[in-house]
Amino acid sequence: MIGASSIRKEGRAKVMGTACYTDDKFVPDALHGVTVRSQVPRGILKGIQFGEGIPWGEFTIVTAADIPGTNRVASVVHDQPFLVGIGEEITHPEQPVVLLAHPDRRLAEKARKAVTLEVEERPAILDIQASLDLEQVIYGTHNLLKEIRIQKGDPEAVWASAAHVIEGEYHTGAQEQMYLETNAMVAVVEQEAAGLRVTVWGSLQCPYYVHGALKQLFGLPEGQVRVVAMEMGGAFGGKEDYPSVNAGHAALLAWKSGRPVKVVYDREEDLACTTKRHPSRTRLKTAFDAEGHLLALDVDFVLDGGAYATMSPVVLSRGALHSASVYRCPNVKVHARAVATNTPPPGAFRGFGAPQSLFAMERHMDVCARKMGLDAVELRRKNFLRMGDTMATGQVIREDLDLGGLMDRALEEIDYHRKRTTFAAANDSQNPIKRGVGLAVFMHGCGFTGGGESYLASVAGVEGLADGTVSILAASTEMGQGKNTVFAQIVAEALKLPFDMVETAEVDTDRVPNSGPTVASRSTMMVGRILEDAAISFKQALVQQGFLKEPYTADGFREAVAKAVATLGSVKCYGQYHRPPNIAWNDATYQGDAYPTYSWACYAAEVAVDLDTYEVKVEDFVAVQEVGRVVNPTLAAGQIEGGVAQGIGWGLWEEVTMKQGRMINNQMTNYIIPTSADLPQIRVVFLENPHPAGPGGAKGLGELPMDGPAPALINALENALGPLRLDEVPMTPDRLLGRYEEVTHG
Ligand code: MTE
Numbered sequence: 201m202i203g204a205s206s207i208r209k210e211g212r213a214k215v216m217g218t219a220c221y222t223d224d225k226f227v228p229d230a231l232h233g234v235t236v237r238s239q240v241p242r243g244i245l246k247g248i249q250f251g252e253g254i255p256w257g258e259f260t261i262v263t264a265a266d267i268p269g270t271n272r273v274a275s276v277v278h279d280q281p282f283l284v285g286i287g288e289e290i291t292h293p294e295q296p297v298v299l300l301a302h303p304d305r306r307l308a309e310k311a312r313k314a315v316t317l318e319v320e321e322r323p324a325i326l327d328i329q330a331s332l333d334l335e336q337v338i339y340g341t342h343n344l345l346k347e348i349r350i351q352k353g354d355p356e357a358v359w360a361s362a363a364h365v366i367e368g369e370y371h372t373g374a375q376e377q378m379y380l381e382t383n384a385m386v387a388v389v390e391q392e393a394a395g396l397r398v399t400v401w402g403s404l405q406c407p408y409y410v411h412g413a414l415k416q417l418f419g420l421p422e423g424q425v426r427v428v429a430m431e432m433g434g435a436f437g438g439k440e441d442y443p444s445v446n447a448g449h450a451a452l453l454a455w456k457s458g459r460p461v462k463v464v465y466d467r468e469e470d471l472a473c474t475t476k477r478h479p480s481r482t483r484l485k486t487a488f489d490a491e492g493h494l495l496a497l498d499v500d501f502v503l504d505g506g507a508y509a510t511m512s513p514v515v516l517s518r519g520a521l522h523s524a525s526v527y528r529c530p531n532v533k534v535h536a537r538a539v540a541t542n543t544p545p546p547g548a549f550r551g552f553g554a555p556q557s558l559f560a561m562e563r564h565m566d567v568c569a570r571k572m573g574l575d576a577v578e579l580r581r582k583n584f585l586r587m588g589d590t591m592a593t594g595q596v597i598r599e600d601l602d603l604g605g606l607m608d609r610a611l612e613e614i615d616y617h618r619k620r621t622t623f624a625a626a627n628d629s630q631n632p633i634k635r636g637v638g639l640a641v642f643m644h645g646c647g648f649t650g651g652g653e654s655y656l657a658s659v660a661g662v663e664g665l666a667d668g669t670v671s672i673l674a675a676s677t678e679m680g681q682g683k684n685t686v687f688a689q690i691v692a693e694a695l696k697l698p699f700d701m702v703e704t705a706e707v708d709t710d711r712v713p714n715s716g717p718t719v720a721s722r723s724t725m726m727v728g729r730i731l732e733d734a735a736i737s738f739k740q741a742l743v744q745q746g747f748l749k750e751p752y753t754a755d756g757f758r759e760a761v762a763k764a765v766a767t768l769g770s771v772k773c774y775g776q777y778h779r780p781p782n783i784a785w786n787d788a789t790y791q792g793d794a795y796p797t798y799s800w801a802c803y804a805a806e807v808a809v810d811l812d813t814y815e816v817k818v819e820d821f822v823a824v825q826e827v828g829r830v831v832n833p834t835l836a837a838g839q840i841e842g843g844v845a846q847g848i849g850w851g852l853w854e855e856v857t858m859k860q861g862r863m864i865n866n867q868m869t870n871y872i873i874p875t876s877a878d879l880p881q882i883r884v885v886f887l888e889n890p891h892p893a894g895p896g897g898a899k900g901l902g903e904l905p906m907d908g909p910a911p912a913l914i915n916a917l918e919n920a921l922g923p924l925r926l927d928e929v930p931m932t933p934d935r936l937l938g939r940y941e942e943v944t945h946g
Pocket residue numbers: 434435436437549550551679680681682683718719720721722723724839842900901902903
């Protein structure tokens with residue numbers, strides 16, 4: 201089963217239109233909930249006015265004063281209110297203040313506009329520099345949401361004697377996940393003998409995050425909250441933490457009205473108000489010896505974390521841990537900060553933090569190569585991590601890592617050396633089309649960072665059903681990445697059963713254990729491994745209790761399960777995460793094994809730039825990666841193609857335009873993402889190297905493809921155009937024109 205391109209489990213329902221997304225859920229008597237937001241970046245809420253012409257008596261109205269439990273969203277830090285109360289501080293312009301519900305969706309929308317807020321405005325902080333400069337103190341004492349330091353050796357001792365010291369500053373912009381389905385929730389709150397019972401159905405990645413947030417919001421015990429994940433039209437990290445907010449809102453309205461409530465954002469609200477990729481600024485200082493060996497690296501990595509901490513601590517951590525990329529370096533200092541601004545808080549987006557710091561380092565390597573008069577490919581080769589080397593945290597590479605071989609495969613696929621020569625000759629002509637090739641080499645840590653997996657202590661299981669088939673019990677959600685299919689393949693392989701005999705149970709917290717959040721590309725490697733163990737225990741239990749004899753056939757297994765269920769009522773086996781041997785992490789010092797292992801990759805891009813329009817066309821793209829064993833080649837290639845498309849969009853076109861802390865191009869017509877017409881054929885190559893900690897040898901791969909495209913593209917742009925200040929993404933035509941004019945007009 202592992203290695204087969206099994207057909208996507210939920211594919212048929214999606215194609216036939218029978219898959220039930222949250223807004224498809226028919227809920228009789230439901231009200232439609234809408235959110236009144238703050239409008240100003242910073243101020244004190246003084247009053248709320250309900251305007252003329254709206255039958256307010258028909259509405260359910262919720263403000264902060266109504267909240268029965270704690271008015272804080274349970275997250276890494278409990279700093280964000282569900283609703284801002286009168287007398288409290290507004291800290292960004294999309295902050296929820298009042299919730300309204302009415303049976304008529306359009307009237308609810310109209311009423312939202314009839315509410316006015318009296319706000320005493322305060323000066324706001326709108327960008328990283330203003331926050332660092334403490335122009336206003338808006339969060340804690342220093343506007344710091346999180347700060348991390350990593351130190352290895354002493355870079356300060358190297359600068360003076362090094363042959364080359366090269367500095368650079370790189371910027372990356374915000375990015376919208378642009379899942380097809382916008383954020384949506386349905387809530388029902390019942391008054392039971394045991395107290396309130398809150399149930400939420402929604403588009404969400406992490407049912408147990410939402411579960412925890414609802415418990416705290418209503419002050420309820422474990423058993424009184426239920427969260428069900430509906431079919432999801434994509435997430436990309438955008439439904440990691442925000443669903444705790446809108447689920448809370450829907451549940452508050454349901455509780456106050458005594459009726460079911462649907463809260464479904466339209467695209468404009470979703471774009472303006474929900475989380476995005478963190479904007480970043482990275483300053484790098486590197487020292488090399490005369491041959492180009494990296495001697496020292498100083499990283500100053502800053503993320504714009506918006507008004508509340510949300511996922512910033514983990515995004516910052518992953519960014520800091522990937523900031524040295526794939527290079528051996530004896531002296532490294534990393535100073536990473538997430539700073540507060542009066543903007544809607546960003547959150548997780550595919551790669552969270554790694555694409556930002558890797559863009560800086562992989563772009564910087566090309567800049568350094570040019571400045572030292574070395575070839576960018578050979579400079580990388582000279583410095584690649586190999587078995588036995590240590591990373592910045594002291595993590596020792598224990599696998600037989602061959603990044604040179606990986607890179608050579610990408611160079612060969614894209615015909616790098618020949619293109620470098622022929623393009624250089626052609627670019628000298630009067631033709632306004634200039635061509636270039638570039639690459640990036642990078643890695644992505646598998647699973648939660650540091651001690652995260654031990655802390656989560658995830659549980660997942662398998663259950664026998666009355667008809668003799670097997671059901672997977674896990675809170676991991678399907679967002680298009682293929683978890684339903686991959687989990688079934690892993691369990692079917694462990695039990696030696698056909699794929700069709702294994703299905704995934706509905707992700708309902710009343711039914712499935714907490715297998716952790718569906719983030720950090722952890723499902724296949726981390727949860728898959730637990731399921732593999734659970735499946736083997738399940739089979740052993742059937743044998744020990746006399747229901748099953750080995751060897752068995754699929755029919756024999758089916759009969760054994762049916763008999764066991766008929767006899768015992770239910771047959772379930774659970775597995776739990778076990779830290780692999782030889783892995784240690786110290787969260788206080790940031791020393792040790794940041795991840796059990798990494799997936800490794802080299803991406804190469806060919807671009808054509810039109811110097812009449814400054815339009816950049818991606819003509820060819822090669823993605824070579826080592827992700828352990830590939831469980832499902834078709835789905836895996838789809839993950840890479842999709843991630844590369846998002847990476848190309850982030851690198852060239854996707855620009856979040858902000859004004860006074862608000863996104864003003866919050867429509868699909870003016871926030872430009874690539875379509876298939878804008879993309880080349882993305883050529884995907886997997887080099888397999890099974891890893892002992894993953895199920896069947898598999899590692900994580902979902903986010904890896906987001907890391908490489910932007911630096912590969914910008915390096916290719918420099919190859920096409922010569923040394924411009926190409927230090928930022930997205931490199932839109934306007935920005936590129938500006939950079940070009942800097943050199944042509946002085
Ligand atoms: N692929 C699709 N089609 N839709 C998604 O929402 N999310 C990405 C990635 N691939 C996503 C996707 C993100 S952000 C993550 S963390 C991983 O899938 C999560 O799934 P995994 O753990 O199964 O890799």
